[in-house]
Amino acid sequence: MKTAVIGSGSWGTALAQTLQDNGQDVIVYGVDDREIRDINENHKNSKYFGDIQLNPGLRATTDINAVRDADVVVLAVPSIAIEPIVREVDAILEKPAVFVNVAKGFHPVTNERLSDVIRHSVRPEHLSSVVSLIGPSHAEEVVIRQLTTIDAVSQNEEDAKLVQTLFSNGYLRIYTGTDEVGSELGAAIKNVMAIASGILSGLGYQDNTRAALITRGLQEMIRYGTHFGGKE
Incomplete structure (x- = not known):
């Protein structure tokens, strides 16, 4: 199962490293070439984490086509960017994917919840479900593997459990829920x-x-x- 993390910022990098720690097939997509080279060549994301060493197996790219065959798409971008990036991913996907949103907030114009924004922005044939991965957490602590618990919340309980399985390990515990609202x-x-x-x-x-x-x-x-x- 392949996971594409959209966003090479602090939370995207920390969550991608968690997946790499778990032996998952994961790649990070970002638009900042310096961040991408830093991850690939130095095993760091110095802009956000200074000299902290990342899992050396973590890979990153500036090529959006990396999401083409993804089973899971993690959206680690600001809330204002959710709609445009989902539409961009939708145009590339070759099969249904679970969209995992980690942003907090609402659509800046319609005030919709972000899970609804995602559902409205991707074609049904490319959407398995939307899962919100949210809870009390700081990326700078997850990246150094501090004990953390967050929630995988979805209308689709099976996909929430899938996300739970992907991310859970000795330092990150995922609970599941169905109360999306x-x-x-x-x-x-x-x-x-x-x-x-x-x-x-x-x-x-x-x-x-x-x-x-x-x-x-x-x-x-x-x-x-x-x-x-x-x-x-």
């Missing part, structure tokens, strides 16, 4: 609360105030999420 909304909106928490800190407020924000913010997130069909 709640998971995607929660992953995006919690960043609003994080920014607000930082603002409170900058204004001189301390733990009591931030705890109030988090407690009430969680309730608002639940109300918002369940309104749109998420599970409480």
